[in-house]
Amino acid sequence: MYLQCCNHTHEPIMLLDGVAVTIGRSAGTKILDKLCSRTQLQIVANHSKKYAMVKQLGANPSQIDGINIGQGKTDKLSVDRKCDKKGTSSLKSRENMHNSQKNKTSENFDNGTAADVGPPRATVSKSSHWSQGLKSSMTDSSLQVYKDDRVIVIKDKYPKAKFHFLVMPVENIVSTVHLNSAHASLLDHMWKVGRDIAKRSCDDDTKTRFRYGYHAVPSMSHLHMHVISQDFDSPSLKTKKHWNSFTTEYFVDAEDIIHEIKTEGKVKNRRHMTELLKNALRCHICHTELKNMPQLKKHIKDCR
Ligand SMILES: [Zn+2]
Numbered sequence: 459m460y461l462q463c464c465n466h467t468h469e470p471i472m473l474l475d476g477v478a479v480t481i482g483r484s485a486g487t488k489i490l491d492k493l494c495s496r497t498q499l500q501i502v503a504n505h506s507k508k509y510a511m512v513k514q515l516g517a518n519p520s521q522i523d524g525i526n527i528g529q530g531k532t533d534k535l536s537v538d539r540k541c542d543k544k545g546t547s548s549l550k551s552r553e554n555m556h557n558s559q560k561n562k563t564s565e566n567f568d569n570g571t572a573a574d575v576g577p578p579r580a581t582v583s584k585s586s587h588w589s590q591g592l593k594s595s596m597t598d599s600s601l602q603v604y605k606d607d608r609v610i611v612i613k614d615k616y617p618k619a620k621f622h623f624l625v626m627p628v629e630n631i632v633s634t635v636h637l638n639s640a641h642a643s644l645l646d647h648m649w650k651v652g653r654d655i656a657k658r659s660c661d662d663d664t665k666t667r668f669r670y671g672y673h674a675v676p677s678m679s680h681l682h683m684h685v686i687s688q689d690f691d692s693p694s695l696k697t698k699k700h701w702n703s704f705t706t707e708y709f710v711d712a713e714d715i716i717h718e719i720k721t722e723g724k725v726k727n728r729r730h731m732t733e734l735l736k737n738a739l740r741c742h743i744c745h746t747e748l749k750n751m752p753q754l755k756k757h758i759k760d761c762r
């Protein structure tokens with residue numbers, strides 16, 4: 459389930475089953491009004507019963523369907539009902555609940571909402587394998603391999619290697635661009651969880667090498683760290699773009715991102731790196747240039 463902004467001023471906010479999410483005035487919700495607390499509402503979704511319990515933490519009134527919740531009080535928000543975080547006339551803070559469960563198999567949220575998400579997402583959907591479906595994949599229990607209070611790990615729906623996982627924060631963070639020094643420990647945790655999952659996934663084969671990292675130019679979706687084995691043995695690995703996104707500098711090691719956050723408080727702008735996706739195909743081990751994907755695939759089978 460997720461919380462969708464009625465005005466589409468921000469990305470839908472993921473609501474995991476039973477996990478409390480705090481929302482309010484923030485860069486993420488784009489609510490600037492000081493009347494809205496930074497921790498205005500705490501929301502806990504109940505997926506099977508299709509509602510969320512909303513607790514008002516902030517002092518100023520928040521409403522559900524026009525009725526004040528009251529500070530410290532909790533009220534039930536059903537799917538498709540409206541909740542006003544601030545209780546004033548600002549439409550910016552209006553939210554309504556949608557249910558994304560019904561469309562688990564699709565790459566999009568659902569037809570109705572996909573059209574509503576605005577130009578950035580629409581563009582991304584053409585070039586990126588699953589950017590739109592990432593959030594629905596997060597709640598797909600068939601893909602989920604690990605979950606704690608801070609992160610969720612899923613199998614990549616279109617794995618580019620024998621082992622390919624995505625480590626994502628529960629907190630709604632769109633991409634590496636939205637990270638700051640306050641996220642340092644979260645990133646450390648994501649990296650640690652990623653290494654644990656890698657170890658666990660192939661403990662019979664200690665030779666399997668993994669890399670942990672982020673794409674240089676992130677998709678407008680949800681922050682995710684790739685955990686990918688270096689065999690690149692997968693039918694879903696089809697294009698030059700796929701290959702170069704995991705084997706050139708376009709793939710930024712988690713350590714580098716963590717280092718930048720700890721020293722600079724933000725991640726470097728790597729927008730120019732999309733050019734790397736057009737690079738000639740080269741083996742990631744011996745750097746031999748190959749003519750096309752079939753030849754590359756044949757080559758990497760033996761180049762170990
Ligand atoms: Zn990615």
Ligand SMILES: [Zn+2]
Pocket residue numbers: 741742743744745746757758761
């Ligand atoms: Zn080679």
